[in-house]
Amino acid sequence: MARVKDPAKIDRLFEAALRHVLETGYAGLKMAEVAREAGVATGTIYTYFGGKADLINQLYRHLKQQKMEAIMQEHDPEAPLTQQIKLLWTNYFRDALGAPVRNHFIRQYEYSDLLDEESRKLHKNSYKPVYALLEKAKRAGLIRQLPVDTMTAFLIGGANEIAHQGFGQQIDLQEQDIERCYQLAWGAIKQV
Amino acid sequence: MARVKDPAKIDRLFEAALRHVLETGYAGLKMAEVAREAGVATGTIYTYFGGKADLINQLYRHLKQQKMEAIMQEHDPEAPLTQQIKLLWTNYFRDALGAPVRNHFIRQYEYSDLLDEESRKLHKNSYKPVYALLEKAKRAGLIRQLPVDTMTAFLIGGANEIAHQGFGQQIDLQEQDIERCYQLAWGAIKQV
Amino acid sequence: MARVKDPAKIDRLFEAALRHVLETGYAGLKMAEVAREAGVATGTIYTYFGGKADLINQLYRHLKQQKMEAIMQEHDPEAPLTQQIKLLWTNYFRDALGAPVRNHFIRQYEYSDLLDEESRKLHKNSYKPVYALLEKAKRAGLIRQLPVDTMTAFLIGGANEIAHQGFGQQIDLQEQDIERCYQLAWGAIKQV
Amino acid sequence: MARVKDPAKIDRLFEAALRHVLETGYAGLKMAEVAREAGVATGTIYTYFGGKADLINQLYRHLKQQKMEAIMQEHDPEAPLTQQIKLLWTNYFRDALGAPVRNHFIRQYEYSDLLDEESRKLHKNSYKPVYALLEKAKRAGLIRQLPVDTMTAFLIGGANEIAHQGFGQQIDLQEQDIERCYQLAWGAIKQV
DNA sequence: TATGAATGAGCCTTCATTCAT
DNA sequence: TATGAATGAAGGCTCATTCAT
Structure with missing residues (x-):
């Protein structure tokens, strides 16, 4: 019934995060910007990741x-x-x-x-x-x-x-x- | 007639900044913390440096x-x-x-x-x-x-x-x- | 799907800003105080206005x-x-x-x-x-x-x-x- | 023996204060800038005036x-x-x-x-x-x-x-x- | 008295995170 | 699950005032 987590979104979030984190560093990375570039709402990131640190860790492992x-x-x-x-x-x-x-x-x-x-x-x-x-x-x-x-x-x-x-x-x-x-x-x- | 600028402060600020900037990245570097560790008031940094970016640039050149x-x-x-x-x-x-x-x-x-x-x-x-x-x-x-x-x-x-x-x-x-x-x-x- | 912008907040912010800006002048006007008096969080002002200058300009035009x-x-x-x-x-x-x-x-x-x-x-x-x-x-x-x-x-x-x-x-x-x-x-x- | 308060400095301070206070308002008026324009050191203002409020009051009466x-x-x-x-x-x-x-x-x-x-x-x-x-x-x-x-x-x-x-x-x-x-x-x- | 470096409280603004819808 | 407005803590920087010289 409920929509399921969308793997394409994860990829877009990874891409957007990677694109920015090297320019700005971890502290400079903005969740809202990552979301915007991935084409999702800010809050949606938290459906897929536990937070900023988790996003970076999952990105690292990926x-x-x-x-x-x-x-x-x-x-x-x-x-x-x-x-x-x-x-x-x-x-x-x-x-x-x-x-x-x-x-x-x-x-x-x-x-x-x-x-x-x-x-x-x-x-x-x-x-x-x-x-x-x-x-x-x-x-x-x-x-x-x-x-x-x-x-x-x-x-x-x-x-x-x-x-x-x-x-x-x-x-x-x-x-x-x-x-x-x-x-x-x-x-x-x-x-x- | 007035107190004179103290070059030793610059060194202490450099040390403190270096100590932190690698752990936190530029955006995560806190001016107040740098000041505290250098043993000066926050505002004093701005007597010696134009701001965060200038501090890092001068540190780099140093x-x-x-x-x-x-x-x-x-x-x-x-x-x-x-x-x-x-x-x-x-x-x-x-x-x-x-x-x-x-x-x-x-x-x-x-x-x-x-x-x-x-x-x-x-x-x-x-x-x-x-x-x-x-x-x-x-x-x-x-x-x-x-x-x-x-x-x-x-x-x-x-x-x-x-x-x-x-x-x-x-x-x-x-x-x-x-x-x-x-x-x-x-x-x-x-x-x- | 999300909360929707509330025009009543703008009015309350206008009122609070007007109440204070004449007493304190522009430089003396405190965004945090305006927010508090309007019953919103400080950051919320920036959802409705670009900043202090924009708040005053929109208030002026209003x-x-x-x-x-x-x-x-x-x-x-x-x-x-x-x-x-x-x-x-x-x-x-x-x-x-x-x-x-x-x-x-x-x-x-x-x-x-x-x-x-x-x-x-x-x-x-x-x-x-x-x-x-x-x-x-x-x-x-x-x-x-x-x-x-x-x-x-x-x-x-x-x-x-x-x-x-x-x-x-x-x-x-x-x-x-x-x-x-x-x-x-x-x-x-x-x-x- | 001691040098005496210099009336010319007071005038220069009045002039500088007046020049700026209308543009910036009281809260925006900077003591350091007034001093600089009057050709005295920042601290010197406090020899002649009790502080910012006193400067403005004396200026008003003047x-x-x-x-x-x-x-x-x-x-x-x-x-x-x-x-x-x-x-x-x-x-x-x-x-x-x-x-x-x-x-x-x-x-x-x-x-x-x-x-x-x-x-x-x-x-x-x-x-x-x-x-x-x-x-x-x-x-x-x-x-x-x-x-x-x-x-x-x-x-x-x-x-x-x-x-x-x-x-x-x-x-x-x-x-x-x-x-x-x-x-x-x-x-x-x-x-x- | 004069200087200007030093102080640190205070303020605008940002942004990770939450939550009402 | 998705949205984005709301929150409020936190940080860079300013500046009135102090004080060592």
């Missing part, structure tokens, strides 16, 4: 999940390790440049104390497959014998930096540019 | 200048290029880890539209010496033949990433850790 | 329109000119004494730079019918051959002065007093 | 006294009554047009509750000579047999109105204009 899926795209655990590393790095890089707003948001809130328990858990788990892969590669002597989190930092640091620098601009990398960038990243961690 | 000085510390333009690069990178890395709050703040506002003209100019100029150095190294065939901004991204990306991950935690790197990290960074850009 | 209607009450453009003048003057006088607060407010803000374009236009237009009537009377030789704005000043000056002096007191003029006062006003402008 | 002197200029209690009335009216009119700012200020605060006892007393006394003169003229059958305050209202109302309308503009009345205006005023009260 985007984080998208990003994790993007990175694991076509991943084959049976493939050679170097190939797996390259695929994951390339996925990460493409995603960082292709969805800079989403990635900027995730980085911004990753370590903020706005995130609730559930969001934090998701974040923590997101590193696991990468760390596991690098541990294998270490044992295989393919990469340097350094802590995996350090090497991860250098792998994704360059990608994040380029995304950060190009934030707001149109970036149009060719396949060969990606290949070159990967060589930089790989040059950093590969066993010498 | 910290950016500190960072630029830290990076150029002991820099010798006559030294061998590889040595110069290593010194600058090491300075950058030490600073990123040693003053994570300051660096986080700078990165946060670097591309925000809160920065005024003067602040933007400072930011723009900050890259010049590094780019110039890398151009020389490229011509000397010491590093890859890639755009200097791309290589810069991979140089500082790892450092930023580690600082970002370790934000809020106590990081205690040994000299040899720094050396190892530099090898990662240098491995990324060095001519193969 | 009262000015009331006053204009009061003056033109029962005006008959076909009636003899002297009769028209007498009617308008009497209406003006009755209104000045009967609604001294309203009239004081209008005079106070009439030439202030708080008035926006729309309010100024209203003010400007309000003189037109009186000036037109006096011009006709001049051509008919009924009144002195002097500029109509000068004569208008003497017509309404006495009325305003009495209202001004009696401001805050209870004035209870009899019909014959009004008649006598009109004789003073008419004595000033009538052709000798 | 200006009121100036005005009373201007009106009584060349007054000769032995002269014929009609001549005395004409002189006082003319003085009043010239003063209203010649010092519109001063007169506007006086009118504005005349009935405000900002005035202290001393100021109120001065105001009350200022009417006495005019009322006495009109009483004599009434007894002599020169003017209408109406209350003197009513007739006073019509005498000065026109003058005030013209000053009010011309407020802020340059008014340049010729001698003959003044004569004509007096005829209007006299026409109102003279015995018919």
